[in-house]
Amino acid sequence: MENKKTNRMKKIFYIGTVLLFTFLSGCHSDLNIEQPSEFTSLSMWTSEADAMSAINGAFHLLRTTLATSLPVYGDYRSALYGGGMMSITDYDKMAANVLARDMEGTDWTSYYTTINNCNLILKYAPAITFTQESKKNEVLANAYFIRSFCYFMIARVWGDAPLLTTGFESDRQDDMYPVRTSASEIYAQVEHDLEEAARLMPASVTEKHKASAASIGMLTADYFLWKAKMLGGGAAALENAKTAVNKVLNNSNYGLEENFAKVFGVENEGSKEIIFSINYERNEYVGGYPSYYLVPEQYVENKVFVNNPLPVGSHQQYVSISDEYESFLTSDSDDKRVPVSFQVFQDGTIRWRWINKFKGEWINETRFFSSDIIIYRYAEAILMKAEIENALSNTAAAITELAKIEKRAYKTVFRYSTTMSKEAVDNAIIDEILKEFVSESKSWWTLVRMGQAFTRIESLRGRENEEKILLWPISSSSINTNPNIEE
Numbered sequence: 001m002e003n004k005k006t007n008r009m010k011k012i013f014y015i016g017t018v019l020l021f022t023f024l025s026g027c028h029s030d031l032n033i034e035q036p037s038e039f040t041s042l043s044m045w046t047s048e049a050d051a052m053s054a055i056n057g058a059f060h061l062l063r064t065t066l067a068t069s070l071p072v073y074g075d076y077r078s079a080l081y082g083g084g085m086m087s088i089t090d091y092d093k094m095a096a097n098v099l100a101r102d103m104e105g106t107d108w109t110s111y112y113t114t115i116n117n118c119n120l121i122l123k124y125a126p127a128i129t130f131t132q133e134s135k136k137n138e139v140l141a142n143a144y145f146i147r148s149f150c151y152f153m154i155a156r157v158w159g160d161a162p163l164l165t166t167g168f169e170s171d172r173q174d175d176m177y178p179v180r181t182s183a184s185e186i187y188a189q190v191e192h193d194l195e196e197a198a199r200l201m202p203a204s205v206t207e208k209h210k211a212s213a214a215s216i217g218m219l220t221a222d223y224f225l226w227k228a229k230m231l232g233g234g235a236a237a238l239e240n241a242k243t244a245v246n247k248v249l250n251n252s253n254y255g256l257e258e259n260f261a262k263v264f265g266v267e268n269e270g271s272k273e274i275i276f277s278i279n280y281e282r283n284e285y286v287g288g289y290p291s292y293y294l295v296p297e298q299y300v301e302n303k304v305f306v307n308n309p310l311p312v313g314s315h316q317q318y319v320s321i322s323d324e325y326e327s328f329l330t331s332d333s334d335d336k337r338v339p340v341s342f343q344v345f346q347d348g349t350i351r352w353r354w355i356n357k358f359k360g361e362w363i364n365e366t367r368f369f370s371s372d373i374i375i376y377r378y379a380e381a382i383l384m385k386a387e388i389e390n391a392l393s394n395t396a397a398a399i400t401e402l403a404k405i406e407k408r409a410y411k412t413v414f415r416y417s418t419t420m421s422k423e424a425v426d427n428a429i430i431d432e433i434l435k436e437f438v439s440e441s442k443s444w445w446t447l448v449r450m451g452q453a454f455t456r457i458e459s460l461r462g463r464e465n466e467e468k469i470l471l472w473p474i475s476s477s478s479i480n481t482n483p484n485i486e487e
Contacts, residue, residue: 045124048131055142058117059210060285062146063278065110067288070373071319072105073157073472074441079457080325080434084317085296091319097459099473101487107475108158111150118147119167134202141201145211145219148193152223155186156445159471162485163189179484187223187231194220206253208270208277209372214251215276218376220244221384228391229449235392242388248275248381256378256408261340263379264357269372273379277372282361290358291369292318293439301348309345310352311359313367320353321438329435334410341438355439374440379405383433387450390425398425405432426450 044050075081076094083092090104099106121143130136154161163181197216205212224241227233233240248254257263257273269277280286297312306312321329321342329338344353358371386401402416402425409432416428433446447453448470454460463469479485 045120045128048128048135051121051125051128051130051136051139054117054121054125055139055210058114058121058143058146059279061110061114061117062149063280063285065114065150066278066373069105069110070375070441071289071439073153074445075439075443076319077457078443078447079459080322080443081319082322084292084320085299089318095322095459097457097463097469101473102476105157106473106478108154108161108478111154112162112164115147115150115164116168118143118150119165120169122147122165123167137200138202138205141197141199141216142211144193144197144200145216148190148197148223149219151186151193152190152219152226155183155190156226157472158474159183159468161186165189177482177484180486184231187227190223191227194223208274209279212276214248214254215376217244217248217251218275218381218384221248221381221388222376225384225387226445226449229451238388238391241384242392245381245384245388248378249385254378254381256382256404258408260337260408263374263377264340264371265359266361266371271377273377274372274374275376275378275381277374280360280370280372282363282368282370286360286369288369288373289319290355290360290371290373290439291315291367293320293355294359294367295352295354299350301350305345305347307362309343310347311354311356311362311367313369317354319355321355325434326353329438332410334412335435336411337409337435337438341435357439379408379436380442383429383436386425386429390422390429393422395420395422395425398429402428402432405436409435430456 044054071081072094076091077097079095079097081091082095083089093099093103094105122140125136125139125143128136130139151163160180160183162178163186164178194216197211198213198220201211201213201216203213206214221241221244224233224237224244228235228237228241231237253272254275255272257271262268263271263273280288291313292315294313294315294317295310296316297306297314300306300310300312326342326344329335329341340356342353342355344351346352358369358373360367360369360371362368382401382404386398389395389401390398396418399416399418399420403413406415407413416425420428430446430450430452434443437443444453447456453470454462454464460469474485474487479487
């Protein structure tokens, strides 16, 4: 039996992982409010500035959480990506759907750290006097939005998991060792939080680096599409998704760029197509998974090609698209998205292939990975609408939405015919998502949600009956620091 000292140390370690970096500030204008130096309920929650500081800290934590994990869960298991110039890595194993405890992606600590920040905001911010009630509502809506985003990810990645809504402030709390709650209850919390976020968010807010009515609408549509197809939500969930996405599509603040290239790059971060993105800023916070996609400068054979045209960085190239994905993406010579999404170049004996969307900036012979990471954009709303309409057997309406993507991508309007079957339209939607959102962490969720994971992903064929095959294992540290967590 554990002695009291050991149990006490486990408590301290566990709460430390939960509270680590709970209040961190950034230097960007969106995150520039000075943070209090001490984490206590007495000193922290006294003013509007404190609440604003806390919500900025929550977005900083979300950015840190998603810096490398976003494509781990959203892309790498789809087998469209694999190792770059490195030898066998965790990314190759993900592509083969060989997951093991303690490989990258198995630790949920950063998600719960972010959630804890939101829990405390929702606990204390309502009692703070704000200069405007709408500003208080915006703070609360942001906290609900981040918490729903994190729990939506947790439920899809791990299934059953702890459901925490009160906030840790002491290592002596009675609920220090939570048990795993059923995934159904976590999804119910996501739905509740989305309702609250939508209710509270002022319609006038059009932030791209924080929540807005549009980004809440996108997450709501995303959730209800998942509920309809994966949780037995049926037509009712599809109608909820349709209502949410229609509000986004009818919002005059957003629209589809005519030129696909105008969506990406530091110079286009204010694009009307971008609904919600994670802010990266030179001299403040750079890096994340885009740094794994470019060419390692030290391996360029002919240095004249450095950044001309080879976009180089100091990181190893851990990830690249697969040969099969390259062939798929280049199968239609009219597709204008290809050179924006990725490029290929022969450098002596090496054939370099890199993902092109989030290159950041090349300044004074230095690469700054300062491109914002796009979470939701208008093109996804269009394809969500197509998927919803087709699922509701409104195939003609789905084709109308597909035609909007076709017009921009190929500059044509004949690829999708009204005579197409429902199944053919679903396959066309999947194909367009895979072409439209290269390296944007959409492929895995799309293939799973649309029932194609076991047909399109070679490493999953014949594995439908393997228990929890679509979920991730939990890291040893998550289990060892909490005796109530079991695999």
